Amino acid sequence: MNIVVLVKQVPDSGAERTLSASDNTVERGSANNVINEMDEYAIEEALKIKEAHGGEVTVLTMGPERATESIRKALSMGPDKAVHVQDDALHGSCAVATSKVLATALGTLNADLIICGAESTDGRVQVMPHMIAERLGIAALTGARKLTVDGAQLTAERQTDEGYEVVTAATPAVVSVWDTINEPRYPSFKGIMAAKKKPVQTLSLADLGVAADEVGAAGATSAVVEFAKRPVRTAGTKVVDEGEGGVQLVQYLVTEKFV
Amino acid sequence: MAEVLVVVEASQAAGVKKVTLEMLTIARGLGEVSAVVLGGEGAAAQFAEKLGEYGATKIYAGEGEEVDGYLVAPKATAVAELVKLVQPAAVLIASSQEGKEIAGRLAVKLDNGLLTDAVEVAADGTATQVVFAGAAIVKSKVTKGLPIVTIRPNSITPEPAPASPTVEQLTVVATDADKLTKVVERVAEQKGSRPELTEASIVVSGGRGVASADNFKVVEEIADLLGGAVGASRAAVDSGYYPHQFQVGQTGKTVSPQLYLAIGISGAIQHRAGMQTSKTIVAVNKDAEAPIFELADYGVVGDLNKVVPQAAEEIRKRK
Ligand SMILES: Cc1cc2nc3c(=O)[nH]c(=O)nc-3n(C[C@H](O)[C@H](O)[C@H](O)COP(=O)(O)OP(=O)(O)OC[C@H]3O[C@@H](n4cnc5c(N)ncnc54)[C@H](O)[C@@H]3O)c2cc1C
Ligand SMILES: Cc1cc2nc3c(=O)[nH]c(=O)nc-3n(C[C@H](O)[C@H](O)[C@H](O)COP(=O)(O)OP(=O)(O)OC[C@H]3O[C@@H](n4cnc5c(N)ncnc54)[C@H](O)[C@@H]3O)c2cc1C
Numbered sequence: 039m040n041i042v043v044l045v046k047q048v049p050d051s052g053a054e055r056t057l058s059a060s061d062n063t064v065e066r067g068s069a070n071n072v073i074n075e076m077d078e079y080a081i082e083e084a085l086k087i088k089e090a091h092g093g094e095v096t097v098l099t100m101g102p103e104r105a106t107e108s109i110r111k112a113l114s115m116g117p118d119k120a121v122h123v124q125d126d127a128l129h130g131s132c133a134v135a136t137s138k139v140l141a142t143a144l145g146t147l148n149a150d151l152i153i154c155g156a157e158s159t160d161g162r163v164q165v166m167p168h169m170i171a172e173r174l175g176i177a178a179l180t181g182a183r184k185l186t187v188d189g190a191q192l193t194a195e196r197q198t199d200e201g202y203e204v205v206t207a208a209t210p211a212v213v214s215v216w217d218t219i220n221e222p223r224y225p226s227f228k229g230i231m232a233a234k235k236k237p238v239q240t241l242s243l244a245d246l247g248v249a250a251d252e253v254g255a256a257g258a259t260s261a262v263v264e265f266a267k268r269p270v271r272t273a274g275t276k277v278v279d280e281g282e283g284g285v286q287l288v289q290y291l292v293t294e295k296f297v
Numbered sequence: 298m299a300e301v302l303v304v305v306e307a308s309q310a311a312g313v314k315k316v317t318l319e320m321l322t323i324a325r326g327l328g329e330v331s332a333v334v335l336g337g338e339g340a341a342a343q344f345a346e347k348l349g350e351y352g353a354t355k356i357y358a359g360e361g362e363e364v365d366g367y368l369v370a371p372k373a374t375a376v377a378e379l380v381k382l383v384q385p386a387a388v389l390i391a392s393s394q395e396g397k398e399i400a401g402r403l404a405v406k407l408d409n410g411l412l413t414d415a416v417e418v419a420a421d422g423t424a425t426q427v428v429f430a431g432a433a434i435v436k437s438k439v440t441k442g443l444p445i446v447t448i449r450p451n452s453i454t455p456e457p458a459p460a461s462p463t464v465e466q467l468t469v470v471a472t473d474a475d476k477l478t479k480v481v482e483r484v485a486e487q488k489g490s491r492p493e494l495t496e497a498s499i500v501v502s503g504g505r506g507v508a509s510a511d512n513f514k515v516v517e518e519i520a521d522l523l524g525g526a527v528g529a530s531r532a533a534v535d536s537g538y539y540p541h542q543f544q545v546g547q548t549g550k551t552v553s554p555q556l557y558l559a560i561g562i563s564g565a566i567q568h569r570a571g572m573q574t575s576k577t578i579v580a581v582n583k584d585a586e587a588p589i590f591e592l593a594d595y596g597v598v599g600d601l602n603k604v605v606p607q608a609a610e611e612i613r614k615r616k
Contacts, residue, residue, distance in 0.1 A: 051430070051547050051566065051567055051570065052565075052566055052567065053566075054432070055429045055430075055432065056429070056432070056433065057428075057433060057435070062435075075548065076548065132410060133401070133404070133411065134404050134405065134408070134409070134410060134411070134441075137401075137405060156394075159547055159548070160429075162413070162414065163397065163401075163413045164394060164397045164398070164401075164413070165397055165398065165400065165401030165404075165411070165413070166401075167398075168369060168370075168373075168398040168401045168402050169401045169402065169404070169405050171370075171402075172370070172373070172401075172402045172405045172406065173405060175474045176474075176477065177477035177478045178368065178369070178370070178398075178477075178478060179368070179478055180368070180369075180394070180398060181394050183541065196368070197541065197542055198394075198395075198483075198542075199393065199493060199494070199495075199542060200308065200310065200311075200483075200485045200486065201483075201484045201485045201486035201542075202484050202486070203368075203480050203482065203483050203484070204480070204481045204482040204484070205368050205478050205479065205480050205481065206478070206479050206481055207477050207478040207479070208477075211477070211478075216541070216548075217548055218541045258410075258440065258441075259404070259408075259409060259410030259411070259439060259440060259441035259442065260410035260411065260412055260437055260438060260439045260440055260441075261437060261438055261440050262435050262436070262437045263423060263436045263437055263438055264435070264436045265428075265433050265434065265435040265436070266433065266434050267432065267433050267434075268427070268431055268432060268433060268434055268574075271573060271578070271591070271592035272591075272592075273590055273591050273592065273593065273596075274593060274594035274595050274596070275594070275595050275596070276585070276590055276593070276595075276596040276597075276598060277595075277596070277597055277598070278585070278597075278598045278599065279597055279598060279599025279600070279603065279604050282607075283581075283597040283598075283599040283603070283604040283607065283608075284597075284603070284604045284605065284606065284607025284608035284609075284610070284611055285607060285608070285611050286597065287579065287581070287595070287597050287604065287608045288608050288611040288612055288615070290579065290595045291523075291556075291579070291612075292615070294556070294577060296499065296523065296555070296556050296577075297523070297612055297615060
């Protein structure tokens with residue numbers, strides 16, 4: 039099975055994140071950049087499927103030059119090769135434009151299965167898999183907490199607010215995964231060394247035949263008008279339980295009219 | 298006045314969800330409100346009264362197997378066709394997983410911008426989004442096409458504005474590509490009569506400190522006494538204490554209730570990401586240095602196994 043995993047580099051969600059004052063886009067220069075966590079689960083799922091059914095795993099990333107670090111990190115887990123769509127004109131792309139670029143790149147990769155994270159930790163827009171499926175006219179099985187591959191037939195448990203749905207489709211398809219689906223492996227030393235030699239193909243917008251004004255800030259379908267930091271929350275009252283902590287807590291809830 | 302389409306979020310079991318009422322309320326500031334019901338046979342009839350109560354003057358009903366038997370895509374097709382037909386001033390959709398997915402497909406079909414997770418939409422279509430775990434507030438605009446905006450639950454207080462909606466049946470013709478993913482089963486997992494996590498005005502969450510799945514009954518008991526929903530930290534979910542769909546945080550649900558009660562949760566930045574826009578935050582933790590106290594309006598330093606049952610008992614006494 040020919041599998042492509044979508045991997046996005048994002049600012050570390052464990053550190054403070056902000057927008058750039060100059061153009062209201064994500065401040066990536068100062069942020070510590072990592073692989074979007076959910077995408078590590080996508081990589082793991084792809085590797086498991088390859089191990090069970092054979093095939094090849096390709097990592098696809100759209101992002102600036104420094105996304106190379108995340109690509110190497112992804113490759114060190116075990117995928118065979120990577121494609122990096124990199125072009126200065128992509129800076130500031132909205133979700134609609136991002137899906138156009140990714141779908142165009144995917145069009146050249148002939149994937150049976152495309153696996154991605156259910157959402158990124160920065161944008162959290164949660165739309166990429168369906169946007170890509172819409173553009174490619176292929177199936178989407180999203181929000182999977184379990185995936186079964188039987189030949190060309192895919193069955194996923196899709197998590198919902200009420201429980202789950204069982205959804206099925208045949209390949210080619212896009213599957214997005216939650217972090218409950220597996221436990222991503224740690225790269226081994228051997229894997230890290232091997233990753234340095236794995237092929238990474240860099241594609242520009244011209245290579246893909248996408249016009250520069252359809253993407254990036256120039257082609258954005260939405261724009262941030264202004265942003266402000268939210269006031270930081272401050273600590274209120276803190277009491278130490280000396281036998282009456284539960285009662286004190288309820289007294290507070292009563293004053294605040296929750297009880 | 299132009300129509301504003303509100304894509305209804307509802308379920309057989311829960312009825313019309315609160316986020317829908319919020320959307321109807323917001324939509325009234327943007328134009329003439331039309332609700333779009335997409336679901337199984339009879340869905341519109343089931344929800345019409347509630348939708349009218351909150352100001353829908355028209356209901357478009359796209360019902361049946363053609364809509365309900367496949368994942369998301371036919372719903373997006375139905376909304377896209379309707380947009381072409383009525384040229385609305387805006388489309389509002391719930392910021393749930395499915396809502397965002399419909400919005401995403403819709404944006405591609407119409408080659409239109411979209412804004413997700415808005416908490417407010419001004420009359421000119423400018424949306425307010427809370428981003429980066431509640432660290433920043435962003436005002437944004439769709440610059441290509443009409444505003445397609447997904448609304449985060451618990452953003453505003455829904456206000457009734459009674460109307461008597463007319464119902465218009467839509468003929469939804471799903472394309473072959475729309476029918477590629479079949480929904481073969483829908484399974485409701487036990488959650489009792491508790492309100493839904495993202496919509497609840499009170500959320501009580503337990504963390505690793507709760508120490509076992511069995512002991513989560515301490516959390517559930519006080520949640521039920523307060524009429525709240527139950528949430529969990531990722532550590533609690535990963536340890537198997539509570540199911541993943543109740544996880545609050547960066548990789549779980551974002552909640553914004555009136556009261557958030559954190560029990561045995563340290564307050565890691567990724568947990569805060571899902572709860573720090575809550576109106577009031579109360580924490581119980583045995584470690585006085587736990588970061589959760591930095592944002593708690595009221596904190597009790599103590600053993601949750603003593604403090605929480607005592608609080609439950611006290612609430613019972615006062616009832
Ligand atoms: C705070 C914030 C708010 C935003 N709000 C909006 C908005 O309202 N509307 C809008 O149009 N855009 C918005 N954006 C821009 C949007 O996040 C980017 O266009 C982004 O590349 C796509 O959205 P996502 O990462 O949220 O995708 P999601 O749909 O959340 O990502 C799902 C998966 O898609 C894959 N993926 C996503 N991007 C890439 C990539 N570049 N390369 C490889 N794989 C990828 C990953 O596997 C990821 O796990 C926002 C960005 C930020 C930082
Ligand atoms: C990319 C990424 C995404 C993440 N997404 C999420 C997310 O969505 N949601 C989330 O919650 N986390 C998330 N995390 C994990 C997060 O970093 C923390 O590990 C997690 O929130 C910790 O959960 P906790 O507070 O329950 O556990 P701990 O940090 O272990 O805290 C347990 C607390 O319980 C207290 N305690 C113990 N026993 C008692 C007792 N008897 N009485 C009172 N107090 C007691 C302790 O003092 C401690 O403060 C994410 C992490 C990463 C890297």
